[in-house]
Amino acid sequence: MLGASGLIYAEATRGEDLASWIHAHIRMLEYFQGSPAIGVPDNLKSGVTLAHRYDPEINRTDAELAQHYGAVVIPTRVARPKDKPKAEVSVQIAQRWVLAALRHRTFFTLPDLNAAIGERIDAINERSMKVLGVSRRALFEQIDRPALRPLPRTRYELAEWVACRPNIDSHVTVEYNFYSVPYHLAGESLEARVTASTVEVFFKSRRVAAHVRLTGRGRDATQIAHMPSAHRAHAEWTPSRLIAWANQAGPATGRLVAGLLERRPHPEQGYRACLGLMRLGREHGADRLDAACARAEQLRSYRFRTVEHILTSQQDRLPLDQPPARPALTHENLRGAAYYEEMYADPAHD
Numbered sequence: 001m002l003g004a005s006g007l008i009y010a011e012a013t014r015g016e017d018l019a020s021w022i023h024a025h026i027r028m029l030e031y032f033q034g035s036p037a038i039g040v041p042d043n044l045k046s047g048v049t050l051a052h053r054y055d056p057e058i059n060r061t062d063a064e065l066a067q068h069y070g071a072v073v074i075p076t077r078v079a080r081p082k083d084k085p086k087a088e089v090s091v092q093i094a095q096r097w098v099l100a101a102l103r104h105r106t107f108f109t110l111p112d113l114n115a116a117i118g119e120r121i122d123a124i125n126e127r128s129m130k131v132l133g134v135s136r137r138a139l140f141e142q143i144d145r146p147a148l149r150p151l152p153r154t155r156y157e158l159a160e161w162v163a164c165r166p167n168i169d170s171h172v173t174v175e176y177n178f179y180s181v182p183y184h185l186a187g188e189s190l191e192a193r194v195t196a197s198t199v200e201v202f203f204k205s206r207r208v209a210a211h212v213r214l215t216g217r218g219r220d221a222t223q224i225a226h227m228p229s230a231h232r233a234h235a236e237w238t239p240s241r242l243i244a245w246a247n248q249a250g251p252a253t254g255r256l257v258a259g260l261l262e263r264r265p266h267p268e269q270g271y272r273a274c275l276g277l278m279r280l281g282r283e284h285g286a287d288r289l290d291a292a293c294a295r296a297e298q299l300r301s302y303r304f305r306t307v308e309h310i311l312t313s314q315q316d317r318l319p320l321d322q323p324p325a326r327p328a329l330t331h332e333n334l335r336g337a338a339y340y341e342e343m344y345a346d347p348a349h350d
Helices: 018-032 060-068 085-102 110-126 136-147 239-249 251-262 267-284 286-298 304-312 337-345
Strands: 048-050 160-164 171-174 177-180 190-194 198-203 206-212
Touching (some): 018 060, 060 160, 110 136, 177 206, 239 251, 239 267, 239 286, 251 267, 267 286
Antiparallel strands (some): 160 190, 171 177, 190 198, 198 206
């Protein structure tokens, strides 16, 4: 609601998550057709990361939303509803004139529910207040609208901030996909700003990488300039070092690692898979790892997942000239051959 006129806005959301919080505020500002200079929320986790009497920590996305609309966020003190008395009164009005009025109606979609809420809110805003003898809408046009800041040309695009750290392949992981960052940031604490269309990576508030957001899982977005092989300095990990380690586990492991690195556009993209093979060697032993790599090589599948599956299913223990057997399915609804032999041997079924 707005402080001077008391103009009310309300809507139903699917939850109290960050996306619901942000999108509700965007629609509220569009309903007001302008933005106030200061927003005074309570201490909901989606808006305030750390509640504090003197130095509250505003959620990064919420602060970015306010900045986009030329406002600042000053939350109330914890458990101090008197810090926003008009908002508390508006909640009571919404409970009596919106929730109570709609409590016997059934809605099957969220838009239908919000359409009904909007009708009730508009009626409240247009109704003349007993004490002042004027409606909230009239006061809004007279007092609040001239003071509101105009909305920017573009809507705020929801952006979530995610802490991340580059692995040895110079990529950070965001939503199960991998995005390259400059190789010299390996091991540093970074932040990724994630929107529906982009992934931007920041180091100490400075943007160091920007990518189109990928869909699906396990995909790579790599910029050549970020890769160590594109520079003179190639620090601790190199393909030759990984292949040398793999040869210690066995010749098949060495060949598989070499093939894995060769099949990537950038060798660094295969570093994580090589580290995964190291872990498998520690768990199952070098002999089993080499046998699994030999079978994966026979299948011409130079992937970590293939080796992992071979080990977990113990197919590495089979001779290479023996194809892996698929176990027969067992289920209470599968009758098997014996059932039909007995059925047709019975004269009653003739």
